[in-house]
Amino acid sequence: MKKTPQLALCALAVSAALTIGTQVQAQETQQVREGKLERIQVTARKKSENLQEVPIAVTSIGAKELSEKGISVITEIQQFSPNTTLQTSRGTNSTLTAFIRGVGQQDPLWGYEPGVGIYIDDVYMARPQGAVLDLIDVERIEVLRGPQGTLYGKNTIGGAIKYVTKEMSGGTEFNAEATVGSYAQRDVKLTGQLPVIDDKLYVGFGFADLNRDGFGEFLQSALPNQDRENYNKDLWAARVDVEFRASDDLFVKFNWDKTRDTSNAKGGYRLLPSLLTNAPVPDSVYDSYTSLPTSNLVELEGYSLMLRYNYSDAMELKYIASYRESYSPTNIDFDNTALDIFDVPAEYSDDNSTHELQMNYTGDRFNVVSGLYLYDGESCGNFDAILGFLGRAAFGTPGLTREVTGCNNSESWAIYSQATFQVTDDLSMTVGGRYTDEDKTAIVNNGLVFANVYPQSNWIPGYTRPDGQLVPTVLGADANGDGVLDGPKTENWTRFTPRLGIEYQAADNMMLFASFSQGFKSGTFNPRATINEEGVNPEIVDTYEAGIKADWNDNFRTNVTLFALDHKDRQYVGIGAGNSATDLQQVLRNVAETSATGIEAEATYVASDYLTFNVSYGYINGKIEKNNSIPPLIGLANTPEQTINLSANYVIESDIGDFTINAGYYHRGDYLLFETSTLLEQDAYGLVNVSINWQSVEGDWYASLHGKNLTDEEYLVGGYDFVGVADDGSLLPGLGGDLTLIGYYGDPRTVHLTVGYRF
DSSP: OOOHHHHHHHHHHHHHHHHOOOOOOOOOOOBOOOTOOOEEOOTTTSOOOHHHHHHOOOEEHHHHHHHTTTTOOOGGGGGGGGTTEEEOOTOOOSSSEEEEETTOOOOOOOTTTOEEEEETOOOOOOOOOTTTOOOOOOEEEEEEEOOOOTTTTTSSSSSEEEEEEOOSSSSOOEEEEEEEEEGEEEEEEEEEEEEETTEEEEEEEEEEEEEEEOOOEEEEEESSSSOOESSSSSEEEEEEEEEEEEEEEEEEEEEEEEEEOOOOOOOOOSSSSSSOOOOOSSSSSSSSEESSOOOOEEEEEEEEEEEEEEEEEEEEEEEEEEEEEEEEEEESSSSOOOOOOSSEEEEEEEEEEEEEEEEEEEEESSEEEEEEEEEEEEEEEEEEEEHHHHHIIOSSSOOEEEEEEEEEEEHHHHEEEEEESSSSSSSSEEEEEEEEEEEEEEEEEEEEESSSOOOOSSTTTOOOOSOOOOEEEEESTTTSSSBBOOOEEEEEEEEEEEEEEEEEEEEEEEEEEEEEEEEEEEBBBBBOOOOOOOOOOEEEEEEEEEEEEEESSSEEEEEEEEEEEEEEEEEETTTTTSSTTTOOOOOEEEEEEEEEEEEEEEEEEEEEEEEEEEEEEEEEEEEEEEEOOOOOOOSTTTSEEEEEEEEEEEEEEEETTTEEEEEEEEOOOEEEEEESSSSSEOOEEEEEEEEEEEEEESSSSSEEEEESSTTOOEEEEEEEEEEEETTOOOOOEETTOOOOOEEEEOOOOOOEEEEEEEO
């Protein structure tokens, strides 16, 4: 696999030159046929379509494949989608870091917008906190790569991840399963549905209680009676669905879901010895030290309502309303020592509501998807950057805290339409556009307090927060003397994002396509502002794609996409900020532009009724076109040049039921954790996963044994870099006065056994 775009172009040309066998008719639901390719339905374009007829780069993983591979959390999906990063962020077990084709958002602070949209049944999750979803009662996961600005709107400049739950069958169903595994894993999942009124009203439910001991421990803690487990898991999640088929034409669905994660705050691994303590670097990358409480909470709750009405045979109307809220008090020990060198206790709270009215129309020679979308959200938070050791040593004060609080409120509306016209029997054209109007208001309090300050009383034992508003010494402009940086600030942004595509049915089972699409990530305000800042403009991504989707016969499928993108007005700490690792000032600016070209290829070969092979390959070549960031950019974050997945699935029939063996290898090339530093860089690595599944002849009992990361690879998924670099390359203390270079790691080798029963 030579890393050149020329090879990719040749591969595409060779594929396009081949011919196809007979057409296999699309079916309404995903269905497996023995010895033949699977027909996969997706809703990537907000209507049900055969995956092979959708002219965008999409990876879809259905419930059967998720179960056979033992995929239980959304971050594992990155292994099966080329050029995709879905990893658990630093400091917590539930915050998501998502990048597709080098486009995403590193910092999960309130006010910063994601670059990859997360959707649950077409309902947008606005914040990364809690977005590491455990997969419960899911029908499929869809990964849409590239800007989805026309149909999905802002904050999908990298792509979108769609979590699609199962629609009820109408009968009585119940499923119970239990899992035990490494690190005392003990999970229980219950799902089911019950008809209240036959053929009219159904109620479904899902519940999961997920527990696991830590991969490591906190070796030292400054506080007594702390739970010392690190990288543990302790959460429950529940959902209830109510479906009402009022008539042949009207369908109503109501959903409620809630997740409560009380897993411990995650401690990082010190990659450098501390200058201020004598604690050694731990032997295990999962061990840590802390001076903060290890307690942590991520709580999410949401409601949604969907009405679908078949106005005629040609027109479907749909209305989707939702409300979601989250709250997360968290403890992040940046320095990971038992001293208060650089501690950050924080709170995040979010709530948002959405309304979407959609129309799907199918004519003789064209179809249209149009809609009106409204969003109203508030994202607030506060964090205390405690530099207590520095305060006592340098100023002789009880401590030192940089306290930041604020809110970022957004109200936006959008109107969109996308139409596909059949120019000839084989040639079609897609034209779409979305107009978005967004108002944002932000307020920031930012200053220094010469004491150790925590968000609430009793955050640590015996701490009492002063009554009323704590007004720190403000770092920036404070015209009124009230601790507020001359706020609130208000800004309005509007954007029209187009899509233009052409599709050619070269043969019955071969589609060639090319497209241009644009997306934007919302403009915003700096939630850490230390001076009177204006808002920064939206980030814009223009992407060109050309691809082929082909079923060469009943047994072999290849989907290949070439892409080139231009990522403009990137939001970074820019000109005017200090450039040392000890600087408190941060000024957010649109200061960078990057570009990338690449290829994404997926292939499936059904060798026999019992044996199937899958291959996926991603390559991306990123370049920095404009670089006014301080410190300067040196590459793309969380984006390996190559990703490869190889897997095989083998079925064994027996008198006691069917056995399915699944084995896979995932390769991820080397990548930077941060775009401005080489101090945190992960070398290329590979993961080996093997699963054995069994289902009884009657289909009621089932069991599976899954081994993940069998070679026990250690690989970075997050970190903190507060280290200075001298002209001679030597390392200098950063903020807090210590060498704070911290790594967070992916899961070690694990094995788990699941047993389930359904009727």
